Amino acid sequence: GAVVSQHPSRVICKSGTSVKIECRSLDFQATTMFWYRQFPKQSLMLMATSNEGSKATYEQGVEKDKFLINHASLTLSTLTVTSAHPEDSSFYICSARDDSRETQYFGPGTRLLVL
Amino acid sequence: LAKTTQPISMDSYEGQEVNITCSHNNIATNDYITWYQQFPSQGPRFIIQGYKTKVTNEVASLFIPADRKSSTLSLPRVSLSDTAVYYCLVGVDSSYKLIFGSGTRLLVRP
Numbered sequence: 520g521a522v523v524s525q526h527p528s529r530v531i532c533k534s535g536t537s538v539k540i541e542c543r544s545l546d547f548q549a550t551t552m553f554w555y556r557q558f559p560k561q562s563l564m565l566m567a568t569s570n571e572g573s574k575a576t577y578e579q580g581v582e583k584d585k586f587l588i589n590h591a592s593l594t595l596s597t598l599t600v601t602s603a604h605p606e607d608s609s610f611y612i613c614s615a616r617d618d619s620r621e622t623q624y625f626g627p628g629t630r631l632l633v634l
Numbered sequence: 635l636a637k638t639t640q641p642i643s644m645d646s647y648e649g650q651e652v653n654i655t656c657s658h659n660n661i662a663t664n665d666y667i668t669w670y671q672q673f674p675s676q677g678p679r680f681i682i683q684g685y686k687t688k689v690t691n692e693v694a695s696l697f698i699p700a701d702r703k704s705s706t707l708s709l710p711r712v713s714l715s716d717t718a719v720y721y722c723l724v725g726v727d728s729s730y731k732l733i734f735g736s737g738t739r740l741l742v743r744p
Contacts, residue, residue, distance in 0.1 A: 562734045562736050563734040612677045614678075616730050623680075624680055625678045625679070
């Protein structure tokens, strides 16, 4: 299957700082990428849809000024958690849609811990 | 987007065939059905996708009846490493969003 990478795989930061997570589609181009958040023992929650060359679309209840998304190329989307707080600690997962296969492929996830 | 219903958990033993059924009564005409597998602290892994009848790959089979209101993921001869959460998703609207349900937690025992 297609490969999607995320970087970093885990990050620890202090409260009040910003953290950037990268999502890359390695062997296909993705006009659409998605960002999810997953808390322990829970399912994935869609946060936003990232569209190449345009503004992201956020799900209800997700603060767009706190979770900044940039999709500057067909293989890269970034999620920046601004002014992170302990309650932002979670597992962040991205996915990228392979239009040629009409399928989404997921990254390995990024574990964020805010102290 | 169609809502899916799956059993919360299932138990099996090594070597057995496991069938996980998903209900999606409100599936739309152009919706595909996709199954993912997720291990702890990893992103979901694509297993199989289908539209109707039967799809088979090297990992699993997907059975979809004619009315497409349900689907069954079949895992042949499971092993301990198949212990994971399995998600059934439907719905491909113009935004291509996938909304995850609670999934089925499969435990394979020796």
